[in-house]
Amino acid sequence: MCDEKQTTIPALTVVIPVTERHDNLDELIREYHDALSTSVERLDYIVVLDGDYPNGRKELEDAAQAGISLEVYQMARQFGESNALSIGFEKADADLVLTLPAYRQVETDQLVKLLEAIETCDMVVARRWPRQDSLLNQWMTRIFHGVIRFITKYDFRDLGCGVRLIRGRVLAEVNLYGDQHRFLPMLAAHRGFNVREKSINQSSRESKVRVYAPTVYFRRLLDVITVFFLTRFTKKPLRFFGIVGGSLFVIGGLALAVVIIQRLVFGVNLGDRPALVIATLMVVLGAQLIALGLVGELVIFAHARNDKEYTVAERLNLD
Numbered sequence: 001m002c003d004e005k006q007t008t009i010p011a012l013t014v015v016i017p018v019t020e021r022h023d024n025l026d027e028l029i030r031e032y033h034d035a036l037s038t039s040v041e042r043l044d045y046i047v048v049l050d051g052d053y054p055n056g057r058k059e060l061e062d063a064a065q066a067g068i069s070l071e072v073y074q075m076a077r078q079f080g081e082s083n084a085l086s087i088g089f090e091k092a093d094a095d096l097v098l099t100l101p102a103y104r105q106v107e108t109d110q111l112v113k114l115l116e117a118i119e120t121c122d123m124v125v126a127r128r129w130p131r132q133d134s135l136l137n138q139w140m141t142r143i144f145h146g147v148i149r150f151i152t153k154y155d156f157r158d159l160g161c162g163v164r165l166i167r168g169r170v171l172a173e174v175n176l177y178g179d180q181h182r183f184l185p186m187l188a189a190h191r192g193f194n195v196r197e198k199s200i201n202q203s204s205r206e207s208k209v210r211v212y213a214p215t216v217y218f219r220r221l222l223d224v225i226t227v228f229f230l231t232r233f234t235k236k237p238l239r240f241f242g243i244v245g246g247s248l249f250v251i252g253g254l255a256l257a258v259v260i261i262q263r264l265v266f267g268v269n270l271g272d273r274p275a276l277v278i279a280t281l282m283v284v285l286g287a288q289l290i291a292l293g294l295v296g297e298l299v300i301f302a303h304a305r306n307d308k309e310y311t312v313a314e315r316l317n318l319d
Contacts, residue, residue, distance in 0.1 A: 015088030245289025252282025
């Protein structure tokens with residue numbers, strides 16, 4: 001676990017992506033600033049508006065007039081939270097970057113715990129605990145993380161929390177796209193970075209029931225599958241496609257051999273037997289999957305020099 005001790009951070013950039021769900025930004029940023037300013041010498045804020053939010057822009061103007069160092073970027077349209085975060089990461093100039101949601105997820109006075117925990121870590125992920133939201137949302141969270149744990153073997157317990165303290169070297173190595181911002185801790189851990197969770201109190205204002213459309217849950221399941229491939233088979237596509245394709249090829253080949261033997265030895269008619277069609281399809285599909293894995297290996301081999309999946313922790317000076 002990360003060591004905790006009182007410390008002062010020289011510089012910190014706070015990145016806040018603003019999507020459709022957001023509180024009063026003026027009040028929220030002031031709360032964040034009051035909680036962090038006592039532990040940070042230079043504190044800057046980068047707010048990225050993912051879409052057109054006129055009220056939000058007015059609230060940000062009020063926050064800037066209060067003397068808070070604030071940069072605001074307006075996206076041309078809604079591109080998603082991952083792209084909004086990527087803009088903030090690109091503009092950040094501090095070695096430590098803190099991502100915060102545009103709505104209250106945690107008690108702001110608890111944020112200093114992340115600053116204390118980053119001393120021996122590359123990334124600290126906030127876990128809202130104890131949970132104060134509805135039992136329905138708590139059970140959905142447990143199911144979601146149970147599926148992730150089963151598929152990817154990563155034991156994170158609150159990937160839905162947007163409060164994360166990240167070192168610059170992590171952001172230089174890990175790229176975001178699509179809806180992968182939720183899985184940033186997993187992607188960082190896959191690259192060998194030291195990622196830890198830190199329990200902080202959940203905001204009492206986040207207690208209402210939140211139910212999303214079925215398509216949202218389906219997209220998140222697809223995101224989990226995507227991250228599974230990114231963390232397991234990015235450099236080894238033939239292992240996945242070879243195992244699946246080889247299994248289909250062998251099973252289909254054995255079934256096809258049985259059907260042919262029945263025709264040649266026992267004179268069984270093949271014209272009305274669906275087993276022949278199914279076995280043939282399995283053999284063809286298996287061969288195609290194996291070929292797809294080989295093509296993936298060739299593509300990766302051609303780009304291997306420019307796409308590394310490892311991270312060097314430090315250079316040891318033995319003099």
